[in-house]
Amino acid sequence: MSPNLNLDWLISVDDHILEPPNVWVDRVPAKDRDRAPHMETRDGIEGWVYDGKHYPSSGLSAVAGKSREEFSPKPLPYSEMRPGCYDPKARLEDMDRAGILASACFPTITRFCGQLFMEASDREFGLVCLKAYNDWLIDEWCATAPGRYIPLVLFPMWDTKLAVEELERCAAKGATSFLFSENPSKLGLPTIHDKDGYWDPVMKVANDLEMVVSMHVGSSSEVPQIAPDSPFMANLTWGAIRTSGAMLSWIFSGMFQKYPKLKIALSEGEIGWIPYFLERAEDVLDKQKHWVSKGQKFMDHGANSGVDLFTLDIRQTFRDHVFGCFIHDEHGIASLDEIGENNVMCETDYPHSDSTWPECIGSVRKQIAHLPEETQYKLLRGNAERLYRFTPAEPPVLATA
Amino acid sequence: MSPNLNLDWLISVDDHILEPPNVWVDRVPAKDRDRAPHMETRDGIEGWVYDGKHYPSSGLSAVAGKSREEFSPKPLPYSEMRPGCYDPKARLEDMDRAGILASACFPTITRFCGQLFMEASDREFGLVCLKAYNDWLIDEWCATAPGRYIPLVLFPMWDTKLAVEELERCAAKGATSFLFSENPSKLGLPTIHDKDGYWDPVMKVANDLEMVVSMHVGSSSEVPQIAPDSPFMANLTWGAIRTSGAMLSWIFSGMFQKYPKLKIALSEGEIGWIPYFLERAEDVLDKQKHWVSKGQKFMDHGANSGVDLFTLDIRQTFRDHVFGCFIHDEHGIASLDEIGENNVMCETDYPHSDSTWPECIGSVRKQIAHLPEETQYKLLRGNAERLYRFTPAEPPVLATA
Numbered sequence: 001m002s003p004n005l006n007l008d009w010l011i012s013v014d015d016h017i018l019e020p021p022n023v024w025v026d027r028v029p030a031k032d033r034d035r036a037p038h039m040e041t042r043d044g045i046e047g048w049v050y051d052g053k054h055y056p057s058s059g060l061s062a063v064a065g066k067s068r069e070e071f072s073p074k075p076l077p078y079s080e081m082r083p084g085c086y087d088p089k090a091r092l093e094d095m096d097r098a099g100i101l102a103s104a105c106f107p108t109i110t111r112f113c114g115q116l117f118m119e120a121s122d123r124e125f126g127l128v129c130l131k132a133y134n135d136w137l138i139d140e141w142c143a144t145a146p147g148r149y150i151p152l153v154l155f156p157m158w159d160t161k162l163a164v165e166e167l168e169r170c171a172a173k174g175a176t177s178f179l180f181s182e183n184p185s186k187l188g189l190p191t192i193h194d195k196d197g198y199w200d201p202v203m204k205v206a207n208d209l210e211m212v213v214s215m216h217v218g219s220s221s222e223v224p225q226i227a228p229d230s231p232f233m234a235n236l237t238w239g240a241i242r243t244s245g246a247m248l249s250w251i252f253s254g255m256f257q258k259y260p261k262l263k264i265a266l267s268e269g270e271i272g273w274i275p276y277f278l279e280r281a282e283d284v285l286d287k288q289k290h291w292v293s294k295g296q297k298f299m300d301h302g303a304n305s306g307v308d309l310f311t312l313d314i315r316q317t318f319r320d321h322v323f324g325c326f327i328h329d330e331h332g333i334a335s336l337d338e339i340g341e342n343n344v345m346c347e348t349d350y351p352h353s354d355s356t357w358p359e360c361i362g363s364v365r366k367q368i369a370h371l372p373e374e375t376q377y378k379l380l381r382g383n384a385e386r387l388y389r390f391t392p393a394e395p396p397v398l399a400t401a
Numbered sequence: 402m403s404p405n406l407n408l409d410w411l412i413s414v415d416d417h418i419l420e421p422p423n424v425w426v427d428r429v430p431a432k433d434r435d436r437a438p439h440m441e442t443r444d445g446i447e448g449w450v451y452d453g454k455h456y457p458s459s460g461l462s463a464v465a466g467k468s469r470e471e472f473s474p475k476p477l478p479y480s481e482m483r484p485g486c487y488d489p490k491a492r493l494e495d496m497d498r499a500g501i502l503a504s505a506c507f508p509t510i511t512r513f514c515g516q517l518f519m520e521a522s523d524r525e526f527g528l529v530c531l532k533a534y535n536d537w538l539i540d541e542w543c544a545t546a547p548g549r550y551i552p553l554v555l556f557p558m559w560d561t562k563l564a565v566e567e568l569e570r571c572a573a574k575g576a577t578s579f580l581f582s583e584n585p586s587k588l589g590l591p592t593i594h595d596k597d598g599y600w601d602p603v604m605k606v607a608n609d610l611e612m613v614v615s616m617h618v619g620s621s622s623e624v625p626q627i628a629p630d631s632p633f634m635a636n637l638t639w640g641a642i643r644t645s646g647a648m649l650s651w652i653f654s655g656m657f658q659k660y661p662k663l664k665i666a667l668s669e670g671e672i673g674w675i676p677y678f679l680e681r682a683e684d685v686l687d688k689q690k691h692w693v694s695k696g697q698k699f700m701d702h703g704a705n706s707g708v709d710l711f712t713l714d715i716r717q718t719f720r721d722h723v724f725g726c727f728i729h730d731e732h733g734i735a736s737l738d739e740i741g742e743n744n745v746m747c748e749t750d751y752p753h754s755d756s757t758w759p760e761c762i763g764s765v766r767k768q769i770a771h772l773p774e775e776t777q778y779k780l781l782r783g784n785a786e787r788l789y790r791f792t793p794a795e796p797p798v799l800a801t802a
C-alpha cells in the first residue's frame with residue numbers, strides 16, 4: 001500500500017455555477033450590454049434577461065445551506081443565495097469546509113451545453129456571449145484559485161467549424177473538457193450517428209487535443225416522462241435512463257474506434273445502472289449480432305451502426321472511454337468491480353438539491369470506506385486528475401475548530 | 402437446510418406460444434370463421450389474417466433449435482418451426498429436455514396484452530376472439546398436461562366492465578394471472594394514474610381474486626429509441642427502461658396502498674437494474690418529498706401522485722408487491738440481497754431469441770449456484786408457485802440417455 005495517501009479531500013466533477021450578474025455585461029462591447037444576458041426584476045421577480053425572455057433562478061438550483069424542508073422550486077433572488085453559489089472566493093470556503101479540493105462546474109443560465117445561445121435569434125451574438133462565458137470561466141472563476149477549479153467550456157454546437165475554432169482557443173487557454181449533450185437529437189441537432197458525420201470535426205479535435213466530452217444528465221433539455229400523467233417522483237427517479245441511453249449510443253456508435261483517444265464523462269448520471277446495461281449489451285451482442293449485421297430489411301427501429309459488431313468488445317470499450325460519476329450510489333460502489341475502479345469519479349452537485357454539501361467528503365468516504373486505500377484515492381481524485389489532466393493545488397491547511 | 406430439495410427443475414414465468422392455426426376457427430361460430438384470426442399464404446408468405454391485415458410470423462419468435470447464426474427476422478411458416486412452438490405436447494418434450502417443470506406462456510398474434518383485439522374495427526367480435534383464446538389456453542393448452550402450464554389470460558382493456566366479467570370468468574376456470582401493459586398510455590388507454598380511476602374496477606377484482614398483473618416487456622407495443630438514428634443494438638440493449646418505468650410508476654402510483662393484495666410481475670424485464678432504481682427512488686423521496694408534496698405550481702413535468710410521500714416505504718412496497726424476472730442476469734443475481742430472494746423468478750423465453758433453450762436449467766443453476774439451496778429453490782420455482790398459487794406436477798421421470 002502506498003503510504004501517506006491523503007483521503008481527506010475529493011475532486012468533484014459535477015458542481016454548478018450560478019453565473020454572477022456581471023459575467024456578460026462586463027465582457028461584451030458597451031453597445032451590446034442591454035442584449036447580453038443580464039439581470040432584471042420583473043413583476044417583483046429577479047431573473048436573467050436574454051433574447052427577449054426572462055429566466056428567474058429556480059430555488060432548487062441553489063439549496064446549499066438549506067434543509068430539505070426548505071427546498072423550493074420558487075424563484076430565488078441572488079441576494080437570498082449562499083454566496084458560494086456565484087462567488088468563486090466564497091465557494092472556496094464552502095469547498096474547504098466540505099473537503100472539496102477541486103471542482104468542475106457546469107453553467108446554469110446557458111443550460112448544460114449552451115442551449116441558450118444556440119436557440120437565440122442572433123447566433124452570431126450568441127457566439128460572442130458563449131466566448132465571454134468561456135473567458136470568464138477560465139480567466140476569472142478558475143483563475144481565482146489555481147488548482148481548485150477545472151474549466152468545462154461551451155462551444156457553438158450549431159456550427160462545427162466555429163466549434164473547432166472555439167475548442168482550440170479554449171484548449172490553448174488550458175481547458176481539457178467541453179460540454180456536450182447526452183442526446184443532441186432532442187436539441188434539434190444531428191446525433192453522433194449522423195451519416196454525414198456532422199460531429200466528426202468536433203470529435204476529431206477532441207481526440208487530437210484530448211479534451212473530455214462531459215455530458216450532464218439533463219443536457220438533452222428533457223426530464224423523461226414515463227407516461228403523460230406519471231407521478232413526478234417516478235419521472236425524477238427515472239432520470240438516469242437518459243445517461244444509460246447516452247452510454248449505449250456511444251458504445252455502439254463506432255466513435256471510439258474512429259477516435260481512439262476520445263473519452264466521455266457521464267456527469268450526474270450515477271453508476272448503479274452501469275453493470276446491468278454492460279452485461280445486457282454483451283448478451284444482446286452475443287445473441288443478435290449475426291442477424292443484425294446482415295442488414296436492416298426487417299428492422300422496424302434504428303439501423304445497424306458503424307461499429308463492427310464482430311470485433312466490438314463492450315467492456316474494453318467502456319473501460320477505455322467511459323467515466324461514470326456518482327454522488328450517492330451504494331449499489332454502484334458495491335458493484336465497482338463490474339464497472340472498473342479506473343472509470344468512476346465522485347461529485348458533490350453543489351449547490352443543487354442532490355448535493356451532499358456540507359457533508360461531501362464524509363458522504364463519499366462512508367460509501368467507499370470498505371475499499372483499498374488506493375481505490376478510494378482513485379474515486380476521490382485520482383481518476384479525475386488523470387481524465388482531466390489536472391494537477392490540483394496542495395490541500396489547504398485549515399484552522400481547526 | 403431442508404433435505405431433498407429438488408433443484409433439477411424450474412418454473413419459467415415467461416415463455417411464448419405461437420398460436421396453433423385452429424385456435425379461433427375451431428371456436429367461433431361457423432359464419433365467423435373467415436373473420437376470426439386464421440392463416441393465409443399471400444404472395445408466398447404465410448401469415449395470420451385478421452381484420453383485413455396479414456401478419457407473418459417473425460423468425461425471431463421461433464428460434465428454438467436454431468443456432469445464433471441462423472437467427473433471422475424473416476417470415477417463418479409454421480412448417481419450419483419446431484413443433485414445440487405451437488403444440489403443447491411437443492412443447493412438453495422440449496420442457497422436459499431443458500428442465501422446465503412448468504411454464505407460463507404469453508401469446509403472440511394477439512400481442513402481449515391483446516392489443517390485436519382492442520385495435521380491431523369490431524371490438525365486439527374482438528371480445529369473442531379474446532374469450533376464445535382464453536378458453537383455448539385453459540381448456541386445451543394448459544389442460545394437455547395438468548401442473549405443467551400456468552395460464553396467463555387476456556381481458557378487454559377497452560371496457561373495464563367487460564374486463565371484470567372476463568377476469569371473473571377466467572378466475573372461476575382457474576386462472577391466477579392476467580396480461581396487462583407496462584405502459585397503457587402507449588396503447589391509447591388511461592394509465593394507472595388516471596384521475597377518474599379507469600383501472601380501479603380491474604385492479605379491485607385483481608386484488609379480490611388475487612390475480613397477478615403480468616406485464617411483459619414490450620407490452621407497450623414499443624421498442625424504445627434513444628434517438629431517431631441510434632444503433633438498433635443500443636435500442637435493443639436499452640429495452641428494460643420500459644420495465645423500470647413501469648416499476649416506478651406502480652410504486653409511486655398509490656395502487657398498492659389502495660389494493661394491498663395486488664402483485665405485479667415484470668416479465669422479461671431482467672433484474673439487474675432494480676437495485677439502482679430502488680436506491681435512487683429512496684434518495685429522491687428523501688431529498689425531494691418536502692417540496693414535491695407541497696404542490697405542483699412550479700413543476701414542468703408530471704404531477705404528485707396519489708401516494709402519501711411521507712409514509713411511502715419504497716423497499717417494503719417493492720417486497721410486498723413487485724416480482725422481477727430474469728433469464729440471464731449475473732449482475733442481478735449478484736445483487737439479490739438488495740432485491741430480495743422472495744421477489745425474483747426465472748424465465749426461459751422459449752422459443753424467442755433470448756431463450757437459453759435447451760440449456761435452461763443449466764443456465765439458471767450456473768447463475769445461482771453460489772446461493773443457499775433454499776434460495777435457489779425459491780428462484781427456480783418456489784416464488785412462482787407462491788405468486789401464481791400454482792401446484793406443479795411431480796417432475797417427470799426421464800429415460801436416461
